[in-house]
Amino acid sequence: MEFTLERGTELLARTPPTLDALLRRLHTDWVRATEGPETFSPFDVVGHLIDGEETDWMPRAEIILAQGPERRFEPYDRVRHRARNLDRTLDSLLDEFARLRAANLARLASWKLMPGQLDLRGVHPSFGEVTLRQLLSTWVAHDLGHLAQVARVMAKQYRQEVGPWVAFLPILTDHDQPRS
């Protein structure tokens, strides 16, 4: 499937209400569950998505569009959310994520990007030249990856409780080494 702004932003707009429907007012036993040390809980995922809105996708898109002399992106801090959200509730993070995402999508739309601009390039700190199309496609796939992670982390809490059904529930065993 080819990336287009229309199809891509259609999904980006749905991530906040989807996580809201799944997580708002959910018991803390679910919301703070993890796959083990140093892995994300649903709470951490929402914090990580907020970090993306503030420091990753749009700042990098702006670097690409500016086509200035320095097109290298800032490295992304995957644990920024840990200290940032120590005193926060999940529901307030869900509100904040929805607000930031809506503002970013409104700004993206205001740029009225032409298809040719999707081929403009920036420099990723790890793997070099990347296009705006790749950045925006990754924004979408990244959302979906973390939505799948939230579902997987919560499912795994019943790893013992399902008994022999574990054989029919690959979600419980496919990621024995959690990667997020």
Added chain:
Amino acid sequence: MEFTLERGTELLARTPPTLDALLRRLHTDWVRATEGPETFSPFDVVGHLIDGEETDWMPRAEIILAQGPERRFEPYDRVRHRARNLDRTLDSLLDEFARLRAANLARLASWKLMPGQLDLRGVHPSFGEVTLRQLLSTWVAHDLGHLAQVARVMAKQYRQEVGPWVAFLPILTDHDQPRS
């Protein structure tokens, strides 16, 4: 985490609004996308979840609770939805799933199960004796597994578009042999 009716049904109630927020009125390119032949699209997943409401979880729970002479469950038909939903729209399936799930949760609550009843047993056609606790835990984990699948199937449509970012998106490569 130990299964309790309160924690388990709290999640079961959220699956319909979560899938609704993610999928309703979404473009057919997303909704009908798959991971390859004989794998489920998001449309198929909603149909499969409806089949579960009609033929799997509650009928099996009733067999267990009845403690009659025949406690063996009917085998579950994983492709019932294919023929059933040929002429349906996704949005009508989302409505139907929400209605069926709400009715099933109301019925489950009406039973006012005592903790001891969760240890009652039925007979699974593949792996023999199982408890009501295992059945109800599996209902929850099964929902979450299919939610993760919907996210994964859609993410994979951008497998090529993300370019080098594929290295940071395990959702795109962890399931090269799709299992659902």
